[in-house]
Amino acid sequence: MLNEIVVISGKGGTGKTTLVAAMLAYLDSVVVADCDVDAPDLHILLHGEEIYKSEFSGLQRPTIDKETCISCGLCHEHCKFNAITEGIDLLRSKCEGCSLCAYICPTKSITMQDAVVGTIYHRSIANGDFVYGRLIPGEETSGKLVSAVRQKAKQLAHQKEIETMIIDGAPGIACNVIASITGASQVVIVTEPTVSGLHDLQRVYELVQRFRVKATVVVNKSDLSDEGLQAIRNYCHEEGLLLALEIPFNRQIVESISALKLPPEGAPEFYRTLHFEKFMQSIGAL
Amino acid sequence: MKIAVPAKGMTKADMADDRFGRAAYYVIYDSETKEVYGVENTAKDEVSGAGGQAVRLLDKEGVKVTLVPEVGPKALQAFKAFDIKAYTYGKDMTVEAAIEEYEAGKLQIVETESHDGHHGLRRA
Amino acid sequence: MKIAILSGKGGTGKTTLSMNLAYMLKHAVVVDADVEEPNLELFLKGHVERTLPVFKSYPVIDENKCTLCGACGDFCVYNALLPARKGVLIHKELCHDCGGCAVVCKQGAIHYEDRSIGTLTERKVLDYQSLYTGRLSVGEVSGVKIIETLKEIVAEEPFVLIDSPPGTSCATVAAVEDVDYAILVTEPTPFGLSDMKMVVEMLQNMSIPFGVVINKAGIGDDSVTLFCEINNISILGEIPFSKEYAAVYSRGGLLAEERSEYQDYLREMIKHFPLDIAEDAVGGDR
Numbered sequence: 167m168l169n170e171i172v173v174i175s176g177k178g179g180t181g182k183t184t185l186v187a188a189m190l191a192y193l194d195s196v197v198v199a200d201c202d203v204d205a206p207d208l209h210i211l212l213h214g215e216e217i218y219k220s221e222f223s224g225l226q227r228p229t230i231d232k233e234t235c236i237s238c239g240l241c242h243e244h245c246k247f248n249a250i251t252e253g254i255d256l257l258r259s260k261c262e263g264c265s266l267c268a269y270i271c272p273t274k275s276i277t278m279q280d281a282v283v284g285t286i287y288h289r290s291i292a293n294g295d296f297v298y299g300r301l302i303p304g305e306e307t308s309g310k311l312v313s314a315v316r317q318k319a320k321q322l323a324h325q326k327e328i329e330t331m332i333i334d335g336a337p338g339i340a341c342n343v344i345a346s347i348t349g350a351s352q353v354v355i356v357t358e359p360t361v362s363g364l365h366d367l368q369r370v371y372e373l374v375q376r377f378r379v380k381a382t383v384v385v386n387k388s389d390l391s392d393e394g395l396q397a398i399r400n401y402c403h404e405e406g407l408l409l410a411l412e413i414p415f416n417r418q419i420v421e422s423i424s425a426l427k428l429p430p431e432g433a434p435e436f437y438r439t440l441h442f443e444k445f446m447q448s449i450g451a452l
Numbered sequence: 453m454k455i456a457v458p459a460k461g462m463t464k465a466d467m468a469d470d471r472f473g474r475a476a477y478y479v480i481y482d483s484e485t486k487e488v489y490g491v492e493n494t495a496k497d498e499v500s501g502a503g504g505q506a507v508r509l510l511d512k513e514g515v516k517v518t519l520v521p522e523v524g525p526k527a528l529q530a531f532k533a534f535d536i537k538a539y540t541y542g543k544d545m546t547v548e549a550a551i552e553e554y555e556a557g558k559l560q561i562v563e564t565e566s567h568d569g570h571h572g573l574r575r576a
Numbered sequence: 577m578k579i580a581i582l583s584g585k586g587g588t589g590k591t592t593l594s595m596n597l598a599y600m601l602k603h604a605v606v607v608d609a610d611v612e613e614p615n616l617e618l619f620l621k622g623h624v625e626r627t628l629p630v631f632k633s634y635p636v637i638d639e640n641k642c643t644l645c646g647a648c649g650d651f652c653v654y655n656a657l658l659p660a661r662k663g664v665l666i667h668k669e670l671c672h673d674c675g676g677c678a679v680v681c682k683q684g685a686i687h688y689e690d691r692s693i694g695t696l697t698e699r700k701v702l703d704y705q706s707l708y709t710g711r712l713s714v715g716e717v718s719g720v721k722i723i724e725t726l727k728e729i730v731a732e733e734p735f736v737l738i739d740s741p742p743g744t745s746c747a748t749v750a751a752v753e754d755v756d757y758a759i760l761v762t763e764p765t766p767f768g769l770s771d772m773k774m775v776v777e778m779l780q781n782m783s784i785p786f787g788v789v790i791n792k793a794g795i796g797d798d799s800v801t802l803f804c805e806i807n808n809i810s811i812l813g814e815i816p817f818s819k820e821y822a823a824v825y826s827r828g829g830l831l832a833e834e835r836s837e838y839q840d841y842l843r844e845m846i847k848h849f850p851l852d853i854a855e856d857a858v859g860g861d862r
Contacts, residue, residue, distance in 0.1 A: 167543070176613055178742050179587005183767060205585045205771040226653070244835030246675050258751055259782075261733030265653055303744035303778035309717065314497075315472075337586050337742065341717040349471065360826035362591065362615040372714045376726035389765065390819070391826035415819065420795045423765055476676025500670045500717075508649070508658060526667060533660030 167226055168323050169450050172201075174349050174374075175356040175389035176366030181386035182356045183207045184419060184429060186334045191430040193293055193330055194445050195316065199319035200334045201312045201346045203284060208334050211426055218288035222299065222314055224264035224307035226278035228256060234397030235275040241267035280382060284311045286318060293319035295322045309341030316346070330451050339373050347373075352380040352449060354410075358387045371405065381407060382449055388412035411445045416432050455481045455554065456515040457547045462490025464548040470521045473503030479547045480513055483555070490521060503527030507534055519550050523562060531562070538562040577856040578730075578755040580784075582748060583762060584771025586613075589791035589815070590761045592825055594739035595619045596832040600842050602703040603859050605733045607726050609751040611625040611694065611710040611719035611742045619828050620690050622701030630710070630722045631690035641685035648677040648686065669717060694722045696729070698713040723750040735856055743771075744778045752779070755854045758786035759812065765796035769803060776809070789845060792817035813845035 175182045175209050183200075185214075186208060190198060200208040220390050228241075228250075235254055242250045245267055249260035268276040283305040289296040299315040301308050316333065323331050333350070336342035347353055353374055357367040367383070383402050395412070402409040422432025430437040446452040458475030459466045462552045469475035474496050481488050491513060495505035503523070507530035510518060517537045520527075540560035541550040553559050581597070583590040595616055596607045608616040635648070635657060642664060649659040656671040657664055668691055678686040695713040701707045710726045712719040719741070727750075730736045740751035752758055758779055762772040772788070779786050788804055793814040804811050815821075821838075824831050831838040846857050 175586075177587065177615075178585050178613075204745050205774060206584070207767040207770055210766045210770055244675065244679065246673060259746075260595050262672050262674065263653060264676055265651070266673060266676040266679060269651065269676065269680060301744065303774045304746070304749045304781065306746050308745050309500075332648045339714055340612050340712060340719060340747070342745070344715075344717060349474075358826070361618045361828040362613070365615060366613045369714055376715060387822070390822050394826045415822075418819075419796065420765065423767065426766065448611055498655055501658065501667055504658040504665065504667070505655055508660070511661070529665055530658060530660065533658070533662055533665050535661055 168320070168331055168351070169329055170320070170331045170333065170351040171354060171449055171451060172333040172335045172350045172352070173354045173356060174303040174343060174346060174370060175337055175364055176339060176370030177357065180356045180358045180363060181379055181413075182337070183334055184423065185354070185356050185384060185386070186332055187211050187423075188429045188442065189332055189446065189451065190293065191428040192443065192452060195328050196294040197319050197326075197328050197331045198291075198294065198296050198322040198334070199315050199331070201315050201342070202334055203299040203301040203308050203311045203315065203342070204336065206298050206300050209287070209289070209298050211423070211428060212289065212291045214289040214291040214296065216287060216289050218285055221282045222284045222286050222311055223280040224283040224310040225281055226265065227258065227261050227263055227281040228265070228267050228276045229279050231275040231277070232252060232257060234273050236273055238272060240270045240272065241276060244270050262306055283307055285387070286311070286315055288318065288322075294328060295319070295326070297322065309345040312336060312342050312345035313372045332451075341370055343370070343373065347379060350379055352382065354382050354384055354449060356384050356386055357398060357440065359385060359391045359398055361394070364394070364397050367398065368401065371407070383407050383409045384411045384413065384445075385409065386413050387415045389414040408448070410448045411442070413440060453483050453517065454513065454515045455483060455517045455519065455551060456510050456513070457481070457519045457550050458493070458521065459490070459547050464488055464546070464551070466547055468519070468521065468545055468547050468550045472520045472523050472527055473506045478510060480515060481551055501526065504530040504561060505534065507531055512535065517554070519554055519559065520562065528562065577853065578738060579736065579853065579857075580738045580740045580752040580755040582752060582758060582760055582775060583742050584744070584760075584775045585767060586742040588761045588763045588768060590742065591615050591619070591758065592831065593761055593789060593791070594737060595830060596838065598705065598707075598737055599702055599830055599832045599861045600839065600846070601737070601857055602705060604705060604735050604737045605730055606701070606705060606707045607730055607736060608707065608709040609723045609726055609738050611712040611722045611747070612741065614709045614711050615708060616739055617697070617709050618737060619830060620699070620701040620707055622699040622707060625698045625700055627695050627697045629692040630694050630696055630725050632638070632671070632693045632721050633688040633690055634671045634727055635666060635686050636687045636689050637664045637666070638687070639663060640685045643683055645682070646827055647680045647682065647781045651680045669715070673743060675824060694719065696722065696725060719747050720750045726813045728831070735859065744774045749778070749782070752782065752784060755784060757850065758784050760786050760788045761791055762788060762800055763792045763796065764790055764798065764800045766799065768796070769800050772800065773803070776807070785850065787812040787848065790814040810848065812848040813841055814840050822859045
């Protein structure tokens, strides 16, 4: 059975991608997917050959044929997203692709056509395969791109009979995250000992519970605040959540990333003292 | 009576899929004529509501029973609305094995009457 | 005058900068448009003046009129309606509220009703300043409607600071749309640079003038500075990395209140705003 581990964080910047990068250093054969399609970062660290790249169309958008358009204004009146101007021009960033304009147009001057909203990449890396997506800035349907990236990664895992798949999920609690965790084996929630870190952990865990997926918590920068750390420990205890790892702040981690190295390569001793291997075992990845 | 199984291919020898709405194909078996054929799941790449659309597709094929792995609340509602019975099978089995277990009465029926409803959360 | 504070990735210090600018610019009305993880009120506290639900519409079918023709289901690209044998199943949370199904229904069997997808809270914080917080309910897929409602509320306010969602998704576009100026907060790491580039692309596409604030300066490298110089992007200021600052944040403290040198960083930053923005900003300077 494929162990599909999704790393998420309600709050951004808690070190989700850094944790994923650290996990990768411990695995011999893995499929990894970066589903943070708004701000994909993992590809900066994971060097390798690009095998495949394809444009992704998540929705259809109208094309207006100005030759046959009689400027009756029906499309403009009916569009609830204000995506068609009075002059019958499409405001791309506002269009959600509902196709009502094409339906309502009396002269059939509007047709719906596939719109590219992002790109999916596949790279071969030292210990396996890496799939990531990139949304065109400001585009709609990022949830669908997330699903497509995961699907591609899953296909590879099945084809190559790889047992561990790590997903760098999206931050927040909306469509991207839902698409990241739907049907996963388990999630790892990364947080930090701050008031906002706890608040966001609570919100994202509330979401995770609805999917009945097993969850494990990792606290990053755990030495920022004793009080904050205690609050997170208490919360995990009350909820019966496993707090599997507390990682104190360490400059070497930032330096490794800046040198484009996986953190355990830049700070091997630090990860040894953390017993990172034990953490990997606790989530069934080793 | 037509029985459908979500599958990775179009024949009885293919593995049954571990997802219902996002499966690539459905293998349909007619228990009277013993005829078997596959259909492509045109709903599998839908952003949302794939399960419901898949049920609609199976209804058009005249399917009355579906064997399912896990199933989300939306697909359950849809099974109920289309009067299709759903039975669950275990992991890692072929379509043929799943059908055999169904015919031997070994599979459990999915309760579609009541659901506490995490409506719509299975699919984003 | 509206200023958006945004970042390519979470955790760069966007919310920290927002709350401290709010403290310095006491005539500012503050909007927390990061509706998935609204954190400003954890720091600015104050007291609640009012809380309102935010509604979104969904279709309701009159079963006496419905002939189960299936036209609504064929039309809806979001699969919010599923015409079945006994009736039409409605998935409220999938509805984008485009209004199309009521148009295509020849029987006139469809009307719309409202459901709550989150809340909007007004607080009085600091110097009796208004803080408007949007909060998306857990399990909802999109916060765009809440952001749009927030922006309607502050439309007539003379000076508004908007803490925007991170990244470049449709929610970010909704938050920064028609602002006069944007402050892009980044950190000097390879991840920070990569994410920031996506926001730069988005802001340029939207023709919104902006400047960059480098947070946690001193960790990482100088690639962000180089990128800004090459691309002629104005750097408004740098705030050095400090574990003490992080500790103040972690317990919910306000840096500008506790540390005088932090006020100096902000004053220096405001001086680097374009002239008209700076004039409006200092209208109520501390």
